[in-house]
Structure formats: structure tokens, C-alpha cells
Amino acid sequence: MTASAAPVLPSLSNSTAAKRSSEGKSQAVCLKGVVKRFRARRPIAEVLRRPNERRSVLALDEVSGFVEEGSLHALLGQNGAGKSTLFRILSTLLLPDEGSAEVFGEDVVLDAEEARVLVSGASTDERSLNWRLSSVENLRLFAALYDIPRRETERRISEMLNVVGLDDVAGRMAGQLSSGLRQRLLVARALLPRPRLLLLDEPTRSLDPLTARDLRSFLREELVGRMGMTIMLATHDAEEALSLSDRVSVLHRGRLVAEGAPAALSAELQLNRMRLVCRAEDMPVAMREAGVEGAGAGGAGAGGAGAEGEGARAESGALRSGLGLPAVVPAQSMAPHAAVESGWIVLDIPSPGSTAGEAALLKRLTRAGVVAARLERVPPSLAELLQRAIARADGERSLSNGGRG
Amino acid sequence: MRVTLALARATLLAALTYRTRLLISLLGVVATILPIYFVAGALQPVLESALRGEGEHYFAFLVVGTASLLFLTTTLGTLPGAIGSGIVTGTWEALLATPAPRWAILAGLSGYAMFWTALKCFVLFAVAVLLGAKFEWSGLLPTVLVLFLTLVPYVAVALVSAAGVLAWRTRTPLAQGVLLLSVFLGGVYYPTHLIPGWLESVADWVPLTHGLHASRKLLLEGAAIGDVIPELELLLLFAVVAALAGGLVFAGALRYARRAGTLAQY
Numbered sequence: 001m002t003a004s005a006a007p008v009l010p011s012l013s014n015s016t017a018a019k020r021s022s023e024g025k026s027q028a029v030c031l032k033g034v035v036k037r038f039r040a041r042r043p044i045a046e047v048l049r050r051p052n053e054r055r056s057v058l059a060l061d062e063v064s065g066f067v068e069e070g071s072l073h074a075l076l077g078q079n080g081a082g083k084s085t086l087f088r089i090l091s092t093l094l095l096p097d098e099g100s101a102e103v104f105g106e107d108v109v110l111d112a113e114e115a116r117v118l119v120s121g122a123s124t125d126e127r128s129l130n131w132r133l134s135s136v137e138n139l140r141l142f143a144a145l146y147d148i149p150r151r152e153t154e155r156r157i158s159e160m161l162n163v164v165g166l167d168d169v170a171g172r173m174a175g176q177l178s179s180g181l182r183q184r185l186l187v188a189r190a191l192l193p194r195p196r197l198l199l200l201d202e203p204t205r206s207l208d209p210l211t212a213r214d215l216r217s218f219l220r221e222e223l224v225g226r227m228g229m230t231i232m233l234a235t236h237d238a239e240e241a242l243s244l245s246d247r248v249s250v251l252h253r254g255r256l257v258a259e260g261a262p263a264a265l266s267a268e269l270q271l272n273r274m275r276l277v278c279r280a281e282d283m284p285v286a287m288r289e290a291g292v293e294g295a296g297a298g299g300a301g302a303g304g305a306g307a308e309g310e311g312a313r314a315e316s317g318a319l320r321s322g323l324g325l326p327a328v329v330p331a332q333s334m335a336p337h338a339a340v341e342s343g344w345i346v347l348d349i350p351s352p353g354s355t356a357g358e359a360a361l362l363k364r365l366t367r368a369g370v371v372a373a374r375l376e377r378v379p380p381s382l383a384e385l386l387q388r389a390i391a392r393a394d395g396e397r398s399l400s401n402g403g404r405g
Numbered sequence: 406m407r408v409t410l411a412l413a414r415a416t417l418l419a420a421l422t423y424r425t426r427l428l429i430s431l432l433g434v435v436a437t438i439l440p441i442y443f444v445a446g447a448l449q450p451v452l453e454s455a456l457r458g459e460g461e462h463y464f465a466f467l468v469v470g471t472a473s474l475l476f477l478t479t480t481l482g483t484l485p486g487a488i489g490s491g492i493v494t495g496t497w498e499a500l501l502a503t504p505a506p507r508w509a510i511l512a513g514l515s516g517y518a519m520f521w522t523a524l525k526c527f528v529l530f531a532v533a534v535l536l537g538a539k540f541e542w543s544g545l546l547p548t549v550l551v552l553f554l555t556l557v558p559y560v561a562v563a564l565v566s567a568a569g570v571l572a573w574r575t576r577t578p579l580a581q582g583v584l585l586l587s588v589f590l591g592g593v594y595y596p597t598h599l600i601p602g603w604l605e606s607v608a609d610w611v612p613l614t615h616g617l618h619a620s621r622k623l624l625l626e627g628a629a630i631g632d633v634i635p636e637l638e639l640l641l642l643f644a645v646v647a648a649l650a651g652g653l654v655f656a657g658a659l660r661y662a663r664r665a666g667t668l669a670q671y
Contacts, residue, residue, distance in 0.1 A: 038665070091502045113504060121502060127496075140415075141411050144410075144411030145505040146503055
């Protein structure tokens, strides 16, 4: 969601004009200070000791913001971050404790029936399919539930089966399909009513890489690009979120800790980094040219992935890549195919942020005599992204608290 | 209606993949009726006078009672069971996320079970006829109306039981209690005037008592629909009051489950 500065968006109201973002686009989803708590389960001994005590788990903590119509919005977070809770609220399956959520102007609590017509979601729970029914029959059932006109039903089903590549197994019982195929059937089921807002909870989780790639391209090009559908995609995969979506929201323990366009978010959180493989003796020069912290202060001994002794590795570990991480990539964290031989070193350096900048960096390194074997972009991991987003959000929070105090 | 039929059809198609189970279920009906036939034959001389006004033939009397009991058991058990298993598998949430009306979903979840019970009753009556039971088939259509009105209060009990599943993830003992009460006081196996007086007045509050009384008049005595108007009026009253109460309790439980997040946890 495009986050609001305050928990409640003062500029948003129920008027049609207000259902537009600052750029003039309609809002598909508008959240205002959504809070959801679940009652925590307590051991029976504790319940007997303190029967009147109530404990709850905060699943969503004043989440505010909006999603623009016709965009693909990724919701990134660990397990338990609140992604599925938010999706269930938008699907009208869960009531928020505080705040409000609207889908195309329909309040998911007050106008739940209207909202349900606009939203469709694909959960990752394959069991929600009827395993004793064929793929076609599963879709026929939901065509009736979504009141798709009878004369259109068969055409739409065959179109959806084709889209997710299930035409060949259309007559097979869902229970006989592989996990990946069932996942595709869930996506086909969600797409069947051609919703204005599609909620996809980890749609590529059980898919093989090729099918996942095809699905991503279908979501991006066909659904968002051609059909103008709005998609909210919950995922653990930072690379998927950043490469696929128009905007990314990062949830952590129910809190919206970061939000923005992928490029801006990557830059803000310094997620753009590059991996340089060079001769071990070139490390001080390479780090200086790359602008790594501490590189000018006497340099460092050679070490790292391929080579030298533990002492040298520990020494170089004191260098920071400017990304809050050690500059020298330890050998044990490298994939076997990426490992380097003795005498070479692997460095993580900040990316200049553009292709031209990267070309200039490469030129500087070559001019300085650095023998480089590889220079490549490193996809951000969820762990990295979360670490920085949380650190930044905590910093902002303590600053704002300090200001108030 | 389309949603209800689609759900019932889907359940039927799924059930048809378990052919052996279906066959055993039908054979079970035949296995049930044989002992009834012999027991009824043995008790006929004793009960003949007590059955006056309800067909006078104990075997046919028991067949009507057994058929009603089959419907009663299905009505009380299907909905809580379907919702419970739907919560476990996630299908319940998937159904609720669609814009389909809630009542149509609930009717659809029970549709196949009711159809299957009707089929079992057909087999029950067919075997009974082969064994010599006599029925007044002209009373069949009014009996269907009586059965419908008789079952509505039990649907309400099933809704309350399903509400227990939604709110506390467990069936309340209500449905079991109502079933037990109906079997003993509703006149399934014996005419209600044979039970002690104070219990007979309790039996007046059991919808099955009136439903069975009317059904037997229609199917065994050849009575016309006009002869069972008092029972129909009473059943209608039960149906309206119970349906309102059951609907309210279920709606409240659904709202509680949406608040507590228990729609997908069993």
C-alpha cells in the first residue's frame, strides 16, 4: 500500500473524489488504521490460575495506505507478518478490530456483499479445492457461486484452464494433480470471476521455476497490463516482489515498515548491491574505488571466499560494504557454482544504482588495475530487506517519539 | 437456486467417486428393514388396538417412522458436519468469500445429503411394499409438505449446532439431545399415547410428534390434506419460530467467527 504518513489518512473520506490517490488514479484498496488482534491461546494451568486475564496477539498494527487501481502491489513479509490477515480482511472473511478497509469504495464490513463481488482471492491452501472433483468441475462450481452467466461459463473455464496450462489435465480429479498443478487450479479459480481486485497469497510457492516465470509474466502483462486488473500479491520472495510489482509494502509483525516503488525502495534501503570477484591482492584498491567504508584507512588484508587464513578473513570482516554487511563474502555463504579458487576474493559493494553508474565503476576498477573476473548485481533477500526496513522504521519511530518528548 | 444446485451437484459427483460406500449405504437400508419386519410381525397382535387412527399395521407404522428418522438424522447432522469439515479443509472460507447468498450455500451443503436420504427412503418403501406393507399413495404429496414443515425446526437446531462449530469449534450436545428426545417422544417406534401422561404433554412440544401423526394419517389411513390442517398449522408455527431463532443464532456465530478469526481453524 502507498503508506500514509499518519495512521489515519485525513485526506481520505467517503466521497468519490477522495477515492483517488494523489496522482489522480482510483484507489482499489484504502486502509485506514486497520488493527487486528487475535486472542492468544493460554495453557490450561495458566487459565485456571488467572481465569479473567485476556491475552492477545497483535496481527495488524494500525495499517494505513492505499493501492492504486490497475497496479500490482506486493506485500512482503515473513510468516506471521500479517499478510494473510490483511487479505482475509479484504476478502470480508475477517472483521478488523479498529479502522476501516475499503475495496473500490465498498467498506468490507458495512458493504461486505458488494465488496465480495469485487474481490477474489487465491489462497495457498490446496485443500480448499474439492479433491474428488475434476479441475473443470471445481471451476463449474465456483462459476455458479460467482454467478457467471451460464452461456459464458464453459468458455470462461476453458480460457482459465488454458491460461494456467491445465487444459491437458482438465478432466483429472484435483486430488490426483501435483501440488504445483493444484496451485495453478487455485489461481484459475480466483481468476474465473474476473475480479477487479485479485488477492494472491504466495501464488508461486509450489510452482516449478518455468511455471512460476510464466505465471508472473501472465500476472504482469495480461492481467495488469491488458485487463487493468488490480493485484495484491503476498510473498516471501523479495526478488519477486521487487521485480514484478509497481509498489511494495513491507509488513513486519503487523506493522507496515516500508512502502514504495521497487526502485525507490531498493535505493532507500540500499538494497542495490553488486558482487565483485577480483584478485585477493587487488582488494584494497577495489574497495577504495567502490567506496567501501574504511577502505581508505589503511586498507585490509586479503581474505574471504577463496583463500587465505582465518586471521586475514577476520580482519577484512571489519570492513563494511556500506550496506551494513561485511564487505568480504565468506566462502561458506557462497553457492558451490559461485565459489572462487584460492587467490581470488568475493566482495559485496554498493551498486551505483544505474547501468551507466555500473559501467563507470567497472571502468574505474579496470583503470586502477583491479583484475576483475565478475561484477554482477545481487538480488536482495527478504532478510536483508526486512532488517533494513525495520531498522529504518525503528529509527523513525524513536526520532518521532524523541521529538514528542 | 443455482448455487444450491451447483453445490449439491458437486457433492453428488464427489460422492459418486466412492461407489462401494454408496452401495453399502443402500444395502444398509435393506438390512435395517428386515429386522423391523420381523419385530413388527411379532408385536402386531399386541399393538393392533393401540395403532387405531395410525394405520393399524405396525410394520407400515414403523416404516413411516423409520423414514422420518432418516430425514431427521440427516437434517441434524449434515450442516454441522459439512461446516466442520469445510473449516478443516478451507472450503468453508472459499465458499464464504464468494458473493453467493449464505442461505443458498447452507442449502447447497445439505442438498446432496437430503437427496440421498430421499433415495434411501425410496428403497425403504419399495422393500416394505415387497414385504407386504400397504400405503395410500394419494397421500404422498401432502406428506412431502408435512415432512418439509416437520424438518424446518430441526434445520434450525442444526443451524444452532453449526453455530457451535463456528464459534467454539465443537458441536454442542443440542442436536444429539433433540434427536434423542424426538426418537423417544415423537412416536417413531410407538404411538405417543402409549407413553405416560406427563411425558405425552412434553411430546406435544416435539415437532416430529405432529409430523408423524399427520404423515401416518395421510399415508396409512388415506386421509385428505384437509384432515391434517391442525397439525400443519402447528408445524408451521414451530417452523417460523425455530427458523427465526436458528437463523439469528447462526448469523451471530458467523459474525463472532469473523471477529475471532475461527472460520479457518478447527
